[in-house]
Amino acid sequence: MDREQGLAAAFAGLADTLVSDFDEKTYAEAMARRCIRVLDADAVALVLSGNADTPPILATAAESVRDLDSIRAVIDEGPSADCMSECRLIGSADLRSETRWPAFTLAALNAGFATAHALPLLLRAERIGTLTLFRRRAGALGDHNAAVATALAETATAALLSRRTIYAARTRAGQLQAALRTRTTIEQAKGYLAARRGDSVDAAFELIRSTARQHRRRLSDVARDVMDGSPVIAHLFVDHSADEANGAHQQAATSPRLPVVE
Structure with missing residues (x-):
């Protein structure tokens, strides 16, 4: 499958959220795998923010199990956390000279990653998570790669929000x-x-x-x-009303009559 076919398949898959057995965790994992195939990345981490009823969802995809273990350990801080709060692309083209996230940078470098870039899952003012791309070689994300990643993130956000709206409406109707x-x-x-x-x-x-x-x-x-x-x-x-009426009548009948004063 060439790049164009891979992109078409990725966008089609991200738009398909109206299945009866839909699950956000499964959807996020599938999206991470699709991003690995069509983006210039060695590992991908997708975070869907939670709410009062559900915890956050973390889905990862990488070329090795070692990579998966590494990004799970560092995703709670660094560019993903900043991206979630600032709602914009945040990353580092060379983690060897990065000073913003000391703990994240050390862990990422020890895992063999040289760059990390996080994009928001954002639609208008609605933000639901982040998409983080890890690469082993230093260098900027690039305009083309950033544009494709942004389009994938926006498609997934729109699909998930539509699904949540439909689910909320059905729940409310029920x-x-x-x-x-x-x-x-x-x-x-x-x-x-x-x-x-x-x-x-x-x-x-x-x-x-x-x-x-x-x-x-x-x-x-x-x-x-x-x-x-x-x-x-x-x-x-x-119905005790009849009994009460009869009782009152009997009591009146048995009560001594007072003399009538003329």
Whole structure:
């Protein structure tokens, strides 16, 4: 496969995020391998930033296992960290004379790398990670290599953000649908219980709510029991209003009558 075919395959692969079993870690690893094939680099590290719910993702690709172990040890600092904060291409054409990142530079040189360049995974104001290229020979990244790497990074960023937007929309839609089903069940249970007891809808709802609190259950679960006629809440269907009225009537009948004062 020549360079042009490799580039075409790389861009096509990066755009394909709408598969049912999509996984960002797998996607990042595939992107790192594609970058090794089409860019002038001996090793590649791709970092996807995390959030409150997910940790950062690190994917690497290199020509040797030794290279992989080396870049995993140094990716937390150096040009990748600065690139993430400044959102621009940051690197060193010759690490032997580099003074900005002492610990990173020493580790990279010991691993046999002479250069390191990091590009942001950025789309407009949205940044989601970095792409770092390592090479064993000194020298600038070059305009062509930088342009291709930037295009790959932008394509991957757009694809990942689109995927995340679709996933968030689907998740939100599912949550709204579940909330609607829950609300519908509660409304049905209120009406059904009110009709069975000969009571008001408000009184029926208060009865359902007090039962849920008393037994530390969700309101929707109690409402579902009402609709299912569960024996657990059978006592809710008993209308005590008639008994109370009869009791009051009997008490009035047996009470001594006071003399009428004329």
